[in-house]
Amino acid sequence: MRVAVSGAGGRLGRALVEALEDAPFAGPFGPIRWRRPDYDLDDPGAAGRVVARDRPDVVVHAAAWSDVDACALDPDRAMRRNAAAVGEMAAACAGAGADLVLVSTNEVFDGERDAAVGYGPGDATGPLNPYATSKLAGEEAARAAWAAAGGLGAEARDGPLAPDGDPASLPAGRVTGPQLAIARTAWLFGAPGADFPSRILAAAGRARAEGTALSLVADEYGTPTYLADLADAIVEIIGAGAFAGTHHLVNAGPVSRAAWAREALALAGVRVETRDIPQGSFARPSRPPRAAVLRTTPLPSGEPMRDHALAMADYAPRLRRWLASGAGPSR
Ligand SMILES: NC(=O)c1ccc[n+]([C@@H]2O[C@H](COP(=O)([O-])OP(=O)(O)OC[C@H]3O[C@@H](n4cnc5c(N)ncnc54)[C@H](OP(=O)(O)O)[C@@H]3O)[C@@H](O)[C@H]2O)c1
Structure with a gap:
């Protein structure tokens, strides 16, 4: 084929x-x-x-x-x-x-x-x-x-x-x-340097350098x-x-942006002070939906896609290598 x-x-x-x-x-x-x-x-x-x-x-x-x-x-x-x-x-x-x-x-x-x-x-x-x-x-x-x-x-x-x-x-x-x-x-996610977990780690590095808390959007949900x-x-x-x-076709386990960011920080071993903020705090040209959560449809095997937390755990070594390579922020 x-x-x-x-x-x-x-x-x-x-x-x-x-x-x-x-x-x-x-x-x-x-x-x-x-x-x-x-x-x-x-x-x-x-x-x-x-x-x-x-x-x-x-x-x-x-x-x-x-x-x-x-x-x-x-x-x-x-x-x-x-x-x-x-x-x-x-x-x-x-x-x-x-x-x-x-x-x-x-x-x-x-x-x-x-x-x-x-x-x-x-x-x-x-x-x-x-x-x-x-x-x-x-x-x-x-x-x-x-x-x-x-x-x-x-x-x-x-x-x-x-x-x-x-x-x-x-x-x-x-x-x-x-x-x-x-x-x-x-x-x-899954492309180090070009996805949300990478952007969060980069932002964490900047926040620590500036001595400020990392702002995380707590009221936007997705999969x-x-x-x-x-x-x-x-x-x-x-x-x-x-x-x-x-x-x-989405991994199971909807979360807020803030919760997902904290997962990435924990898996990468990055410690930074965080604070929750509402979605509208960042001025953006576009308006993202607040909770456009997809209900996953079954695969031909009958199984739904696995929980995103399991996939994040699989991704963690690559994220850590990306951090260690110097492309990302230092811990
Ligand atoms: N990223 C997400 O979170 C997300 C979420 C939901 C749905 N999607 C959908 O998933 C699909 C893949 O997204 P992605 O995250 O892989 O995006 P991506 O990394 O930006 O890839 C998009 C691809 O489209 C190509 N492209 C852009 N403009 C083009 C043009 N004028 N002519 C020909 N090719 C062009 C890009 O080519 P170059 O490599 O040459 O730039 C790139 O290969 C898209 O349909 C997107 O809407 C993405």
Whole structure:
């Protein structure tokens, strides 16, 4: 099976490439890696070109403009990269009979719900910022492209395609015809130097140098998700064959930003004075949802993704090595 990954040089893209290299179904040469300048979200013809050239069976679309604050400052560019480009990729895949796994975000929800309840795949969306609006528009563009090319896919298909449905309700085994999966995730970590735990350790170093307390946002909740676990989950879903639908792929165990930060500090052995602050204390161009907690959907194995605390423990040695390398702050 030929699997292509867009955004192959990004944080998730790299984790996906690594996981797919181990997957028996991805063939001896591993996944096809699409990245700039070969595949550019700003180029309306790019998706059609790479799909026609490489003829993948499955595309995992991980490329996106993921800088939430930059998207807030340039919403039109965000729509181009996170919505229009997704529609073009979906049209190219559906037209070529290739499956598409589109990576999306918890931020499609407004986060006004109790964090202990969370959001399921079919719950009403309500993006609060331009990044979230563009990602939701990307989901809608993918569904529209699938529906537009749907005649072809529907003829070839022997199972239901339920882009908004519950993946658990899909038939077991392989379906024929192209499938669209939307894989929403959240609060990714596992790339030392470029994730929230690293930023907290860097901020702790600055706070200690300045003799101030480290401010931690205590009223924003989410589901920290380990990049390697997410990549494994996507690979498991592709390998299972029947994956059309909306999946919520997050590690279990929602927490506040402050609690997650304290986990990172403890695992890295960094001691610093902290103080809790409310979400609005930092002036930002974008407004994050207060509690856009995803309720995780089961993997084909039937198991939910593990608790994020277990994944953080696995990540801790890499975080500590990053600190020790001098790239991060000193203890
Ligand atoms: N990070 C999170 O916490 C989080 C949470 C929920 C959902 N997501 C979603 O997960 C996916 C992966 O995110 P990530 O954290 O891995 O982000 P990332 O590290 O910023 O990776 C994004 C990838 O997209 C590529 N890209 C950006 N602009 C592009 C353009 N104009 N043309 C072609 N490629 C372009 C980047 O290429 P370069 O390497 O060349 O810059 C990079 O490879 C995205 O869909 C994101 O919306 C992320």
